[in-house]
Amino acid sequence: MQIIQFPPREQWTRLLQRPVLDNSDLESKVSDILKGVKQRGDQAVREFTERFDRFCPDTLEVSKAEIEEAINLVSPELQQAIQQAKENIEKFHRIQIRNEDVVETMPGVYCWRKSVAIEKVGLYIPGGSAPLFSTILMLAVPARLAGCREIILCTPAYYSDISSGANRGKVHPAVLYTAWLSGITRIFKIGGAQAIAAMAYGTASVPSVDKIFGPGNQYVTCAKMLIQKQGIAIDMPAGPSEVAVFADETANSAFVAADLLSQAEHGSDSQVVLTTTSPELIEDVKAELEKQLHLLSRRTLAGNSLKNSKMFLVKDRAEAMDLLNSYAPEHLILACKDAEELAEKVINAGSVFIGHLSPESAGDYASGTNHTLPTNGFARSYSGVSVDSFVKKITFQQLTQEGLQNISTTVERMAQAEGLDAHARAVKLRREAINKK
């Protein structure tokens, strides 16, 4: 990790800059995939799956028999862990459901909001070596709590090295088990941009949905951005995962190193930032990183990620928090004394982990908070996924005769000043009809 001592403020933006990906080439490739699926449906989905995954299952939809088989393959210990995590995630997300009061803004003018579930949502879960069944919980639990009528899942039908051919045409059992446990309506063995296209436009096999959620590689991310431009909602823009840690002299360097490595092991492009007021801690964390890195099965990925990562030595915790708010990290760990107090000063972050005993991995899996969070500085303006992400808040209003009379002058004057006669007339006609009675 690069060590930067007492960086002047005017250099923060440059020092905290994330790598910028040039997607212009990718965009035309992904556009072609989207067009193909839009025009030719399942046939195009099959062709792209053959081309990219080198194998396409006969039936795209996962059968009940496959799910039953998968359930038997997941150990009771893992099932129990997944159930516990689900319970905690449900507890945390349930209180996000809220019915607001009716507001009488003027006598006789009643206004309110109501949360109504998005009818059809689509979740995407990547395949590959790390089966992200935890992400299914993070998306399906709030979708169910919101009351979505249809929750479909697309995930590629392989879960180890594609080239080996092992498990070809199969979805990881823990993914199927978790999908079943979380009440996913239908599961399809489709990956990549073609999965996003199928859910956006619908095909003979895959129903179209109103909003698409979930992580993915650059093809998936690009497909989501393109379909968003076409008016289909997505959870949020995506970028590589990130953690920033503030640690003072009270921090345990082994814990800090483990937290940094939990982020680094996600992939070579993961972003890891340590900010500290203690020069000694930097040395200790460096030594611990060295020691722990070699124990990891994903040490090559984690090592690459650390090479691009930075440690900042700053003069005090106020400056540290300014720097961290300026970075707007996805995950922020406050490993310091009086961490609760410092947490009050957080302005830009996806999720905050307070104190020495709150590692990011607790929230990644099981504490109850959502792990689908804004990366790439999007924490300045985006929230993580919650029940809110699966509902629309529709406003309602009802005026009585008194309400219409009370509001009419205001509406008529404003409409006339904006030059919108019919707007004024819609109120005036009603006012006159009431007065005539």
Add this chain to the structure above:
Amino acid sequence: MQIIQFPPREQWTRLLQRPVLDNSDLESKVSDILKGVKQRGDQAVREFTERFDRFCPDTLEVSKAEIEEAINLVSPELQQAIQQAKENIEKFHRIQIRNEDVVETMPGVYCWRKSVAIEKVGLYIPGGSAPLFSTILMLAVPARLAGCREIILCTPAYYSDISSGANRGKVHPAVLYTAWLSGITRIFKIGGAQAIAAMAYGTASVPSVDKIFGPGNQYVTCAKMLIQKQGIAIDMPAGPSEVAVFADETANSAFVAADLLSQAEHGSDSQVVLTTTSPELIEDVKAELEKQLHLLSRRTLAGNSLKNSKMFLVKDRAEAMDLLNSYAPEHLILACKDAEELAEKVINAGSVFIGHLSPESAGDYASGTNHTLPTNGFARSYSGVSVDSFVKKITFQQLTQEGLQNISTTVERMAQAEGLDAHARAVKLRREAINKK
């Protein structure tokens, strides 16, 4: 208006289709504007303003003197109306601010969410003949309630026919008055895609913002979609404004016609839909439209809009509601008996107006609900603007020793099953340290 009697369900999608705009040509033009402003800042803003508005003011920022002058030009009656509307909008939006409880998901595992204002937001208000000062209230009031630190406004410096040269370099007084009243921090005389670019990237004059709100022409809309793809948040995708009315035999045809015309007068591309169970009402509304259309100053626009609009005769109110949910209108007026009951069945709509005395124009200006709403069917997945649009909901968590011990098995098992060793170690190291004590 085209009349369609008893349309079969399989034709609904086709009949309810909105016109699709081909923006491919526009996109390259707008991309060039964005690039220009990103690279050359104010200089490019001035060049584009000269080119499109045919005049660029010497100073881009509106001065205090200009605001004071504007305040004096707005009649006390209009000031009073704007103040009343602001008060109602504040009342309705204030209850959207909410602090959630801390949830103890397992003994010793504490999780909560906190709403934190987006620091810097940018509002865009179009110029032209209808000065949309009401939209300033709809955006600035929730921004202030949310606690945004910086709220800037861009609006072009003309407010009548550009070619006449009248009011050249000036912003409409009611716009400046409303901006001042709503606590906008800074106002800039910039319009079009160059305004969106200036707020997205920042220039020497204009600060960059984290999220951009507001309506605009196709250039503005396209610029917002493009900067969203670059990770700057926007309020929502935009399309032409819409109203759908359900009216039964109890409806007043003059009221219904006035409501349809209030939408139609927005522009030639406004979408107007009437759904009814009463053949007589169709005839009466047609006659009323004819009568009222000629009274409007914007009758040409309204007339064009009506030509593309549709009346549907359906067999009963249940079918009407299915059709309307399938259309997902921005505004939905329920002009029928037992309208409250029917309102319960709404799944897809931006804002709902219940009963014969609740015209859309009440909500457009002053009832208190927000008028920045999802168009183009986006009501299936998007909400209108609210205080939520101006905050991020950051999650926090804090674990005690007991909490860490309670959650550790679950986290370690799930992390191992996902192949993420360091995630497991971050919990294991802490668990072991506690046990050693």
